[in-house]
Amino acid sequence: LIWRKNLLTGESGKTKVSKSKPAIFDEFLLRSRIHPVMIMCIILRNMPDSFKKAIQTAAHEEFIITQVTASNASSSAVTATAISRKESLDDNAKILTNSQATT
Structure with a gap:
């Protein structure tokens, strides 16, 4: 994934984040003190199409x-x-049957 450093650290240029080490990336984002909603927007905007499709499928399901x-x-x-x-009809039928039997 390629992220703009100015979004994450205020610096210019780009940085590569390894997909194999998500925990390190999560810690980096937490330390940068970016609001979680902003992080989600960045992730959703930059995710691959296959991941978008997975989310759309999950939402549809x-x-x-x-x-x-x-x-x-x-x-x-x-x-x-x-x-x-x-x-209720059975009860009414019983009452009707009982009343007819007594007459």
Whole structure:
């Protein structure tokens, strides 16, 4: 990854950061006292397309999971309502049957 030093240290020029040593890079960013949101913006702006695609896929999957969960919750509510109505109808049928038997 190539980062501009002026974004990280206030100096001009460019610096290369090794992908094999992310812990060292993280420590460097922490010591530079850059706000975490700014770091995220820099990372997101400079990431490779494959990583962007991975994030987009994860976001899409999370959206689908949310939709399926909401759909399941909705169908559970409909099922619970149907069961409740069936029980109510069964109770009414018993009452009607009992009242007809006594007359």
